[in-house]
Amino acid sequence: MxxxxxxxxxxxxxxxxxxxxxxxxxxxxxxxxxxxxxxxxxxxxxxxxxxxxxxxxxxxxxxxxxxxxxxxxxxxxxxxxxxxxxxxxxxxxxxxxxxxxxxxxxxxxxxxxxxxxxxxxxxxLRVYKLDSVDWRVDYILSSSSLQDINEPSVQLKLTSTAGDSLAFSVDGDQFRVLLKDLKQARQLMENL
Known part of the structure; x- marks a missing residue:
């Protein structure tokens, strides 16, 4: 039952x-x-x-x-x-x-x-707030020729108010998907 x-x-x-x-x-x-x-x-x-x-x-x-x-x-x-x-x-x-x-x-x-x-x-749902977001864009040069530049890689480091940090890197496509997903999540949270 x-x-x-x-x-x-x-x-x-x-x-x-x-x-x-x-x-x-x-x-x-x-x-x-x-x-x-x-x-x-x-x-x-x-x-x-x-x-x-x-x-x-x-x-x-x-x-x-x-x-x-x-x-x-x-x-x-x-x-x-x-x-x-x-x-x-x-x-x-x-x-x-x-x-x-x-x-x-x-x-x-x-x-x-x-x-x-x-x-x-x-x-x-307790989520620590972000304390800081550090990022940089790295352009990786081809090893065969210094003139060929591969797609950029984005290095991200997120630090919470609790002191926890998470560092990761994503390529351009992954970064665009991440950014789109974060914008959608923010919009959903604002609608609540």
Missing amino acids: KFRFCGDLDCPDWLLAEISTLSKLTSIKMKQLCGEVLKDLLTGDLNYEQVEKWTSARYEESDIKAAVAALAFIMSSAAKFNVDSDSLGNELQQLGLPKENVGSLCKVYSESLVQLQDSLKGRS
Whole structure:
């Protein structure tokens, strides 16, 4: 069976296994746990002591970590695929999560869907900015005659703000293709 929150794919087996763990939580504990997982998704700050305090009576440490991972996957994946809370709730009930727990999860999810999507977009494609681009054009002379000049070669060195550098050379045709592709990519990014 395909699920929207999984990108119209089958639900991962590990998540199916954790549904039974999540089913044992009360709806209040589920809401608290979802709130803490959501805070972790938004800020990267999970208060694990608090989570352990809420759940340690019923679960071992490995089960607690698995439940947190399952909730993080459900909420981030649903936000990634822009699944509304009603559809998410129906799909989670089909997987066997009790209605009360689904209601708690979906309430937390729906209240912060836009904020979660913005946070995920901000972290999705991190590319260091270019710090500098050094280039030069080399004309290679033929070894048989100093008067024959072969096509130029372009030497490029790109340095990022992180200090990484990449040096390479391309011939004239490759440089024209590279330049055209870079212009198209820039245009696509500006249209976003």
